[in-house]
Amino acid sequence: MKFNIEGKTALITGADSGIGKSTAGFLVDEGVTIILSDRDQEALNETIKELKETRKDAKIFGITADITKNEEVKALAKKIKDDFGGAHIVVNAAGARGAAGDFLSLSDDDWMQTIDVDLMGAVRIARAFIPQMQELNWGRMIMIASENAYQPYEEESPYNACKAGIINLSKCLSRSYSKENILFNCVSPAYVKTPMTDAMMEDLAEERNCSVDEAVAWFVKNKRPHIAMERRGKPEEVGSTIAFLCSEHATYINGANIRVDGGAVESAF
Template sequence: MDLAVKGRTAVITGGDSGIGLATAMLLASEGAHIVLNDKTKEELETAAEKVREHAWENSRVVAVTADLTQNGAVQKLAAQVQEQFGGADILVNSAGIRGAAGDFLKLSDEDLYNTIDIDLMGAVRACRAFIPQMQAKGWGRIVLISSENALQPYEDESPYNACKAGIINLAKCLSRTYSKEGLLINCVSPAYIATPMTDEMMQELAEKRGTSEAEAVEWFLKNKRPQIAVGRRGEASEVASVIAFLCSEQASYITGSNFRADGGSVESAFG
């Protein structure tokens, strides 16, 4: 399927690894120009090289560091995109952290604020910076990354759960406001995908249980995520395929929706 994104400019936050990187590679292969964003310059440049290896011959790939917890940095990122590409057509907000986890009563205000600042407010700042550029073009695609946790929360991840639920609501709210101007805004909610964030979780579990990481993954699937219908961990590329479709011309009648790329992990039919 031709996604019809050749020549479009896609800004991918959290783009140095995981779902963000996989999405950037896929969109670049379809002919989109890519602005890859994350906080760490060296890791971001390495990721940009990987994207260039997959890029269609006329696609440009640039790496721009910016901290999404700083509004000034996000506005500067938007200004650079405007100057170099004439504005963004696509925004994929993949930046996020697991944040503080554990007993709710032991979490401090700072624990919650830190997760909110990155996982929820990072998306707010990115949308606020790039929506005007899309309005000027009369066309845009925004995909915000939520999680199964928004619909099926896990008791030891309350800050993350709340932020990801907020992301779905934010996407719906923005879609109601801007879709008539040609901006289609949706969410994708993954579950237990092989990314650096879940790798770290598995490393911690392996150390705690005194096993290998592979054994930790198997234990986690059996004991913590037995509801995953496909019975395995997902790949970032599998989520990227859903995101890329929502960024495309083919998704011209889809807005305000949440798409679960979760291997059947969420047990409700209507969540």
């Protein structure tokens, strides 16, 4: 299936690994010019090198930016407009687990640091790039939420709240700008193999004095027992869904949240 988005330009934040990196691979295979953004230029360069190893003619570029800094987000938007004419597609995959622990142990600073990345980061990106999509009269913005928005885990209250906010924000924007041919959707993964969950598993392995593989198996069984497929998800299983939502085959999907969770959310709704 051809996605009919050849020649479009896409920005992917949080793109040096995991879901962002996987999404870049799918979109570049469709002839999309890709701008990867994250905080570490060296990591971006390595990701670009890996993606180009099997895609010699791919148009992939890297621009560093910290989504917690509004001036850096505005500078990123200006550079993309000046150098590429603007972004048709934005995939906001940047995020962090943030502060975790018992609710009463978390301070205002813990909450605000998580909100600054996971919710306000998305706000800043949307505010900077919607005007470009308006000028182009075509846009797709995909925000990465989480199963935690529907099925919150008690030790991750700031992250839970932010991801629920992401879904609400995306729905709000879908009502505001769809008449301008700009579509907004969310994708909610569950326990996918990413650097964030890798770090969690390394900490768990140390805590339990076991291997990382044993920690993953224990975590799936004891902390994510509702994952019907009984395994961690793969980044490409999420990236392919995101790429489809960016395509011309998804023109009537707007304001939606697609769960890619292996059945992790116990409720039907």
